[in-house]
Amino acid sequence: MDKLIVTAAIVGAEITREQQPNLPITPEEIGEAAYACWEQGASICHLHVRTADGRPTQDAERFAAAMAEIRKRCDIIIQVSTGGAVGMTVEERLQPIALRPEMATLTCGSVNFGNDVFLNTPTELERFARLFQQYGVRPEFEIFDVGMVENAMALARKGLVEPPYHFDFVLGVPGALPASPRNLMHLIDQLPAGTTWSVAGIGRHQLPLAALAVVLGGHVRVGFEDNIYYRKGELAESNAQLVARVARIAKELDRPLATPDEARKMLGIPR
Ligand code: KMH
Ligand code: ZN
Numbered sequence: 001m002d003k004l005i006v007t008a009a010i011v012g013a014e015i016t017r018e019q020q021p022n023l024p025i026t027p028e029e030i031g032e033a034a035y036a037c038w039e040q041g042a043s044i045c046h047l048h049v050r051t052a053d054g055r056p057t058q059d060a061e062r063f064a065a066a067m068a069e070i071r072k073r074c075d076i077i078i079q080v081s082t083g084g085a086v087g088m089t090v091e092e093r094l095q096p097i098a099l100r101p102e103m104a105t106l107t108c109g110s111v112n113f114g115n116d117v118f119l120n121t122p123t124e125l126e127r128f129a130r131l132f133q134q135y136g137v138r139p140e141f142e143i144f145d146v147g148m149v150e151n152a153m154a155l156a157r158k159g160l161v162e163p164p165y166h167f168d169f170v171l172g173v174p175g176a177l178p179a180s181p182r183n184l185m186h187l188i189d190q191l192p193a194g195t196t197w198s199v200a201g202i203g204r205h206q207l208p209l210a211a212l213a214v215v216l217g218g219h220v221r222v223g224f225e226d227n228i229y230y231r232k233g234e235l236a237e238s239n240a241q242l243v244a245r246v247a248r249i250a251k252e253l254d255r256p257l258a259t260p261d262e263a264r265k266m267l268g269i270p271r
Helices: 027-039 060-073 090-099 122-135 147-157 181-189 203-216 239-252 260-267
Strands: 006-009 044-047 077-080 103-107 111-113 116-118 138-143 166-171 196-201 219-222 229-231
Touching (some): 006 196, 027 044, 027 239, 060 090, 077 260, 103 147, 122 138, 166 181, 203 219, 203 239, 219 239, 229 239
Parallel strands (some): 006 044, 006 219, 044 077, 166 196
Antiparallel strands (some): 111 116
């Protein structure tokens, strides 16, 4: 089995300070939070940014400031979000790609998202993939529902994404594919050989699906973007607390953690 890549999704676009008082918002807070996750064994930071008053934004300057704060502190892989928040235009969402991050997310289709629709047309998917190629950014395919895997592979067949392919299954968003071991197994069954995958369970599904991924040879995403609780009724103290728990589980199950450089090698990211 490969070493385990833990992704820390530390900010997100939907969670507020009212819901989670320790949500990092300023570039300095984001830098500190990413560093604390790296210390606990995370090798990727999935990054959203906020305005000073906490609203989600895809502003390149805000990303640059947060990325600089992370880079000052550690060598964690910075994976910028191009999903942004529901309702943003494609132009808005693509802004951080010009910063040439090592990695960025590419959502592979449209899906209900709570009471909204997260829109990603086939033409837009190709536009995202072409821009990633132009700027040398490695994509992580974000999969919220089963049909999105085939959409990702269609991009690959068109030569718009080079192997090795990496998928992240986000399971349990209301309106999208529910989080269950059976659904995860069905998604894994769709993948071509040599593909890596991680799972991000939403809310109470984060922990059991993370444990399952450790056993199955997949990778894990945790953090406030997907889950703000440590256990039922108890808010997590920090993103790092959630990373630390996965690291302990992996240790017990004899699955060593990948360093950022080891993860770069596995994901085809040039150092
Ligand atoms: N905030 C969601 C609408 C991504 O980061 O690429 C989309 C999202 C996916 O978070
Ligand atoms: Zn995200």
